[in-house]
Amino acid sequence: MTCGPAINGHRLLARLDAFAAIGATPAGGVNRPTLSVEDRKARALLANLGTARGFTVFQDAAANLFLKRASTDNDRPPLLIGSHLDSQPTGGRFDGALGTLAALEVLETLEDNGIVTAGPIELVAWTNEEGSRFSPGAFGSQVYAAGAFPAGWQDAVDSNGASLPDELAATLKALPEAAERPLGGPFTAYLELHIEQGPLLERQGALIGAVEGIQGTRWLEVTITGQVAHAGTTPLVDRRDAMAVAVAIIAQLQATVMPADVNARLTVGRLTLTPGAVNVIPGEVVFSIDLRHPSGAEIDRLETEITSMVSEAAESGGCQALVRRSMDVAPARFDERLIGIVEDMAKRRSFPCRRMFSGAFHDALFMARLGPAAMIFVPCRGGLSHNEAEYVEPHQIIAGAQVLCDATLEVAG
């Protein structure tokens, strides 16, 4: 087996530094909200770097940004590679930027080596993957996949009152050199390099994760209604304590769901009590359940189990209960051929590789519904992400980009 061309690791690391300077935070992280002035600077820099190498720059109505490298037959659907450039408010240097700049490195490596591909290869930088400035996240890839904007998207405003349509229009206008293109369109495959944002690769000493898919996520909102009463005068037998019921439910879930299934994830990240006074028995408790599993059938089974556990606990505590779904994203399975290519490319370079599921959302989730897609993960220190201390070793960065480059060439044929 022969290996493809080696990427230029120094160039890639320098690019990561240059982009990390746009919206840099004092603590070494990045604050580059989607469609912000900083995001526009990062887009402009990416477009300039692409133009300098002769790539064509496009953007669609969702401000998804494309750099197209020409091929023998430019009318063929492209092979898409990329990620996103926006960050969390106190985000790290690698989340999104790594995949986007590694894709640029792939295009430049092909250029450096004079490699001509049969069909075009395009870098894509998706708009608003994070969703922290405007909800929902993975906005650009969802709009691309649907070929249309979702109902009500014009109403989204950020915490300062800036509107999504205004910020989108200003961002598009800030890059007049980019040619407009329609939303969506066919593609031969989609490949995305990303940091794991979890601890598994690091713990197992793996350098590359060949991502098999993305867990399904279902959010449940549980409301327990009891009766407000005086903490001092109300004996146990007279209590209809919404908090005692909620706690019994959550404790049981924590003790059963994850211990029974290593692939299950259950998190209670929000809980509010009413009225919320130290000396008042709560009359209402509302809490969230974030439930994830690679299997949609298992998520269904768990929801059924949770719903019946909630109503039993509520009844035995003299309370009423309501469980409603507040979000539901089905699991995505990536393309088996692409996963195999990622594994093979890692093997050729002797990079320790493991198959794994992604616990986090990515733009690839929505792309996988349209066509063949896969992801490549690299470790991040301590599994830390969405954090200014997010860190990836230089050799891990270079290994990930190399596998992206090799896989891209393998898929492009």
Added chain:
Amino acid sequence: MTCGPAINGHRLLARLDAFAAIGATPAGGVNRPTLSVEDRKARALLANLGTARGFTVFQDAAANLFLKRASTDNDRPPLLIGSHLDSQPTGGRFDGALGTLAALEVLETLEDNGIVTAGPIELVAWTNEEGSRFSPGAFGSQVYAAGAFPAGWQDAVDSNGASLPDELAATLKALPEAAERPLGGPFTAYLELHIEQGPLLERQGALIGAVEGIQGTRWLEVTITGQVAHAGTTPLVDRRDAMAVAVAIIAQLQATVMPADVNARLTVGRLTLTPGAVNVIPGEVVFSIDLRHPSGAEIDRLETEITSMVSEAAESGGCQALVRRSMDVAPARFDERLIGIVEDMAKRRSFPCRRMFSGAFHDALFMARLGPAAMIFVPCRGGLSHNEAEYVEPHQIIAGAQVLCDATLEVAG
């Protein structure tokens, strides 16, 4: 055994109506915050009613209001009877008003019957028992008991920015006919009639509660510190989930403390999670524990047990824990002779009576530290209080006031 003079039930019920009109809410409750314009109206009405019957009106620097009925020897320390006139924002017609107006009814009944007592009897209406406008509650009785204002009291402001010293001064000024008297002073005994604010008397068909004391209350604030992490990417083994630890602790406390001891009360009325996002494992959870028991030693034992349970649970969940006391009020034991008198008086009238502890605070808690004190409870419908729907049957009101009158005469000798 002979009974003392019968009180005038019609007059008492009419007085309750008249005071309930001051700060009346559309839902039939009362909103008469301490030291407010409505509170001043209620004080003025009480002073006028007292003056009309020849009682002397005093107020001290804490705006505690006294109506003194003269006796053979006016220099003797008085027998104090009373309660408070302020209410919760959505309070009921009886909490405080019943005990104050029943005390007025006692003084008027003595007057109607030309009864001369050896020492003076004084009605007292304590300032700010509720504590909902200005913290802390039982302010007037605490200042009376200490003979001084607590440090920092001048800094208290209500939710509209009005200051306690300003509102106190304006309230004192609004009743110029009241003579000033120094804080505190000796008294022979203190008797207070109040609604139970709990369900026990009603459930047992009792008309009178001979209150033996007031439960001790200790507030603990528990802080669990774990690590913020991604709900999707973090497997169980890597979680330091502050919420899972908090919930395990609370569930264990709910399952053990009250079921094991009918006299114990444990309530978790507040809980906050940080950062509080559906898809983020909480890094910090802070929750309150309101712990009550008639025995101070038992409260100590429970606190020790809770503290060690908390640190074990935190350790096994990879978290840190901190338990701190945020309030501690020792139990009060009322005077055995006075409790016996209340029981005897109920028995003479053939009112079903039971001994009980108070689950709620009262001004009597602080008076019991200074001298002989006791309380008389009457039932309230469904145990409901601090609620506009608070309700006491007319025959229960009259029975309570009658026992207060009989006990007052018995103590006065």
